[in-house]
Amino acid sequence: MSPGTRILEVRQNVLKKNDLLARALRQRFRDAGVFVASMVSSPGSGKTTLLEKTLTLLRPEFRVAALVGDLATENDSLRLARSGAPVRQITTGTLCHLEAAMVETALEGWNLAGLDFLFIENVGNLVCPSSYDLGEDIRLVLMSVTEGEDKPLKYPTIFNSADVAVITKMDLAAAAEFDLAAACRNVEAVRPGMQVVKVSAKTGEGMDAWLDLFKSRRAAMKRA
Amino acid sequence: MHELSIAMSIVDLAQEESRSRGGLRINAVHLRLGALSGVVRDALLSSYEMACHDTPLAGSQLIIEDVPGMVYCPACAASRPVRTSEWFCCSVCGAVASRIVQGKELELVSLEVEE
Numbered sequence: 001m002s003p004g005t006r007i008l009e010v011r012q013n014v015l016k017k018n019d020l021l022a023r024a025l026r027q028r029f030r031d032a033g034v035f036v037a038s039m040v041s042s043p044g045s046g047k048t049t050l051l052e053k054t055l056t057l058l059r060p061e062f063r064v065a066a067l068v069g070d071l072a073t074e075n076d077s078l079r080l081a082r083s084g085a086p087v088r089q090i091t092t093g094t095l096c097h098l099e100a101a102m103v104e105t106a107l108e109g110w111n112l113a114g115l116d117f118l119f120i121e122n123v124g125n126l127v128c129p130s131s132y133d134l135g136e137d138i139r140l141v142l143m144s145v146t147e148g149e150d151k152p153l154k155y156p157t158i159f160n161s162a163d164v165a166v167i168t169k170m171d172l173a174a175a176a177e178f179d180l181a182a183a184c185r186n187v188e189a190v191r192p193g194m195q196v197v198k199v200s201a202k203t204g205e206g207m208d209a210w211l212d213l214f215k216s217r218r219a220a221m222k223r224a
Numbered sequence: 225m226h227e228l229s230i231a232m233s234i235v236d237l238a239q240e241e242s243r244s245r246g247g248l249r250i251n252a253v254h255l256r257l258g259a260l261s262g263v264v265r266d267a268l269l270s271s272y273e274m275a276c277h278d279t280p281l282a283g284s285q286l287i288i289e290d291v292p293g294m295v296y297c298p299a300c301a302a303s304r305p306v307r308t309s310e311w312f313c314c315s316v317c318g319a320v321a322s323r324i325v326q327g328k329e330l331e332l333v334s335l336e337v338e339e
Contacts, residue, residue: 005251008335010241014233014255015330096226128226130262131330157262160312160324189311192322 018132021100025135032112035218036120038134039166040158041142042151043124046168046201048076050142051121053201055083057211062116067106069098069123076121086110097128100135117214126155138217144169145178149186156190164195164213171200227267230330231275231286237332238281248337252285259293260306260327293327 013019029036039047051066058064065086068076077089090098090106103120112118120136122129141162143151146169152159159165165187173180180198187194197213199206234253242248253272257265265288272286293306297314303325304314314321 002251004339005336006339007254008241008245008248008337010237010332010334012237012241012332013330014230014237014332016237017233095229097229099229127262128229131226131230157260160260160322161262188320192312192320 015131018100021104022133022135025100025104026137028112029118029135029137030221032115033222034112034115034118035138035214035221036118036134036136037138037140037214038120038122038136039140039142040122040126040129040162041124041144041168042126042147045124045142045144045147047121047124047142048079050166050168050199050201051119052080052083053207054119054211054214055080055085057207058117058214059083059085063114064117064119065110065115066119066121067103068121069102071095071123080121092123096123096125097132098122098134099132103134116218126151126158130158130161137221138163140164140166142166142168143183145173145176149179149183152183152186152190159187159190159194162191162194164197165191166210167196167198169200169202170198170205171203227263227271228274230263231268231271234272234286234332235275235279235281238335239279241332241335242280242337248335250281250284250335250337252287252336253281254287254289254333254335256289256291256329256331256333258291258327258329260324261330263330265290289333291327291329294325295321296323296325297321 041047055064066080067088069090070076071092074089077087080087088106090102139162141159184196187196197210199210238250238253242250276282294303295306295312297304297319299317299319307315312322
């Protein structure tokens with residue numbers, strides 16, 4: 001330390017603002033009785049396809065909505081809107097992840113109490129979203145069978161920050177020579193005990209278990 | 225790469241702190257950075273310079289203290305260092321150990337300010 005200077009103690013989390021906002025959002029979601037799930041993955045892992053199918057299948061029984069983050073274009077929100085559910089696009093410009101403030105802004109004017117489920121699709125990125133709490137009840141990390149079994153080992157931080165791992169495009173598993181046991185071992189290595197769900201949005205394989213995941217977690221939240 | 229966003233949050237927080245204490249000139253910012261925080265040290269250092277540009281923190285230094293990752297081993301009932309973030313197990317007995325007790329830090333510890 002150079003002469004003429006002194007130390008001021010701060011001791012604050014750098015992402016304090018985001019964390020506080022996320023906490024407030026979580027409380028708002030809880031008060032409104034809406035269960036919030038966020039999805040993270042690399043680009044092209046099938047988030048939007050799976051989400052479109054999920055919204056469509058949940059809609060007869062539940063009131064669902066989605067927020068979708070991308071750097072640019074409204075393509076994903078247009079695709080998701082085909083499900084009939086209310087959808088809003090968050091375009092981040094050059095930012096590689098969603099932050100709690102963007103979620104808060106995107107929710108403006110929405111009656112949360114009129115929803116059972118809200119899905120938040122993050123920007124396709126397995127690195128940056130891990131640091132930002134969005135106030136979600138559950139964070140899902142997706143990997144598709146075409147990406148290779150070692151995704152969890154390459155991106156341990158995001159797998160460690162998520163609650164459930166989802167293996168997508170299971171209909172292509174044989175063609176991609178996907179080693180499911182190896183993938184599960186790798187998930188277990190970076191996040192021991194993590195639940196793994198296998199789905200194909202295309203064929204419907206595993207979709208019942210996938211939907212049950214949300215229904216049961218929401219029911220548990222309601223009881224709490 | 226989200227280090228630029230993180231660096232901008234550091235600059236904002238440092239400015240707020242200095243303003244609330246009378247607008248002191250900041251020469252250096254001390255940060256604790258966890259090995260499991262998902263933030264890359266070198267990328268953060270170069271982003272910091274960019275984030276400081278055109279702010280009262282221009283020319284200030286970011287001083288990083290690395291915090292190693294630690295997990296709790298239920299078998300040993302003790303905290304153990306994580307050798308690699310690819311394998312969350314106890315470095316002593318090898319048991320699975322997933323509860324992170326240290327290493328996610330992204331903490332602005334202190335500011336060096338002019339008297």
